[in-house]
Amino acid sequence: MLSETDLIALLTTLKLAGLTTLILLVLGTPLAWWLAHSQCRFKVIIEALIALPLILPPTVLGFYLLITLGPNGPIGGLLEALGGHAIAFTFAGLVVGSVFYSLPFVVQPLQNAFSNIGRRPLEVAATLRARPVDIFFSVILPLARPGYLTAAVLGFAHTVGEFGVVLMIGGNIPGETQVLSIAIYDHVEALEYGQAHVLSGGLLLLSFILLLSIYTLNRRSRVMPL
């Protein structure tokens, strides 16, 4: 039912979304922790910056990323100077773009989870002889599990649905940067409505199932509104 290019687009999409989610969960944890507990007065600025992708047109984000990551941009230029390649129009560039694009969808649920836990369980654990790293794995992580689940699913699903950013910095290279949303666009352009239906219907179903599962799971563990 799926053509080979569609299949490759699907794999690229899953790889991109999986990798992006993984990176975001690792980077998002300390960031969300800091946001949940810091009294710093510049915190609001960071919060606003992180939330930007929620409202910014993805093409705007993509445009700036293109400039930054391209061979003449500060980061792309640096990479070239170091003997590497600028990462615009590569899979790596797409991952960087997606990390920015999906950042709030991961950081905000984690931040909420950490705020809800509060400081008390950490203090209790410390009085029970647990070291800070131990506390993270034995108390914070299990208590924040619904938050992590929400963050992972939203980060993944949102990255799957990425279009504007990909178009700007990824282009449309099959096997490298061609993702499902672009493939759908291509099919529609080519008036291949049948294949567009298969991919669109598939994405619709996938997104619905993902959301349904977090709502069900989080309802069962009775924590974390989105």
Place this chain on the structure above:
Amino acid sequence: MSIEAHFQLECEQFKLDVTFSVPARGITALFGPSGCGKTTLLRAIAGLEKNVRGHFRIGENTWQDETTFLPTHQRPLGYIFQEASLFAHLSVQQNLHYGFKRIPAEQQRIPFEQAVNLLGLEPLLARSPARLSGGERQRVAIARALLTSPQLLLMDEPLAALDYQRKQEVLPFFERLHTELEIPILYVSHAPDEVARLADHLVLLDNGQVQASGPITEMLTRSDLPLAHDHEAAAIIDATVASIDDDYHLAKLAFPGGHFFIPDQGLNVGTKVRLRILARDISLTLQQQTDTSILNIVPVTVAAVSERNPAQLLVQLDANGVPLLSRITHKSADKLSLAPGKKVFAQVKAVSLLA
């Protein structure tokens, strides 16, 4: 062995400057009105307040001074918070094991079973904290803290969040801690009845400072402290059940100053009990009355007389070393010509059994 503490902390609205030294045994109550810094002090002892300067020593061990600051997880303490704060993701059993398995086996002085039995937790082990009553939760929290075999237990109003019924359910367990384990306890409270019932020692706090500290029996009866001037001012007496009179169903309770009779409540001979006698329940006579319905009369010496208000006086009495308080009128005092050193008889109208 003693506990030496000195802490200083300055916040915008609040200044804590506290120094005290108390014996490292029994229950020491940190007592004072709400907002006087009791909780902050306890958190400082636990190392949970980072901006506190000062020192803390228990026996030979220094937890904090100018050069040392042991992080909380390295201080051998147990902390009971006002709300039980059990880990919601762990069962009762797992909560109990959390601290237990984090201390080296050779330091485990309190076996798991002992803590479980002491706090009556056997039937609750498999439950989730969400399915416990407030009193049960607090008992689990106490056992969890005990299982780290702490050198010191810190309790921050552990009964404040409980209703009367639950308090009555938990209090006997505290008394068992007191009698069965030799762990010193610092107990924060603003409830005089809890303090009277549990404490051996008292540190009186007000506005971030120590007003006075000493043994509870002395502190309650010192005329320079507000406790003795309270409407409910009372003396605390530790006594032992000497005998039971089966004919009249009375228990004879002996203390250094004599003995009291109270209605028998099924006490066993030899049991240690704590009695509370309100200042307003003691009247004084020059001769020992014989034709009176009052059963409890002890010979005492007047230690001091101080004015309470224009009509009333507070008389501090000494019953062979045990302080008592009596509140009488100026008029009566003049009639009896009371003065320090005078020998009189204290007629006690009511003796209440605290524990």
